[in-house]
Amino acid sequence: MKVPELVNVGQALWKKELELVQKKHGRKFKQQETFEQAKIRHQRDCSHLKGGPNRNRLSRKDYNVSKHTFIDCTVRIRCLTCGMKWFKDDTRSILIRNGKEHINHTGLGWTDALKMVEDSTNTPSASEHFPQFKKEDAHKKGPTEYYTD
Ligand SMILES: [Zn+2]
DSSP: OHHHHHHHHHHHHHHHHHHHHHHHHHHHHHHHHHHHHHHHHHHHHHHOOOOTTSSSTTTTOOOOOEEEETTTEEEEEEEEOOOOOEETTOOOSEETTEEEEEOTTTTHHHHHHHHHOOOOOOEEEOOOOOOOOOOOOOOOSSSSBBBOO
C-alpha cells in the first residue's frame, strides 16, 4: 500500500514547513523586542529638552514637547525628540493605553508633561481629524507591560 508512505511524506513536509515558520517568526519577534527595548531606553533617558546635552545650563529650559488637541477634545502631549506621548490619565508610574495600564518608563506623569508644555516655546496645535481610539476604565491590577508607539 502506498497510502501510509504518502501520509509520511506529507507529515515530513508539513513539519519542515512548520520549523521554517517558527524560525522566521522567532527571529522576527526577537528583532521587535530589541526595537521596543531600545525605544523604551531612549524615551527613559530623554531629557525632553531642546538643544541636546551640550545646551547651556544657565539658559531657560525649553522642552521639545508639543501639546495637541484632537477634535474629540482629547489632549496629547508628545516629545518631539523621543516620541513619548502623555495623556491626561497618565501618572508618574502608570500609562493608560487602550484601557490597559502599563509601566511608565519615563517617570513623568500628565502634570509633569503639562509643566513641560508651559516651559516650552512650541505652539499648541489642534486636529481636524477624529482619532480612532476609545478611553476605557483602567484595570485595578497594576501594570506589567511597557508601552510604546
Ligand atoms: Zn523625550
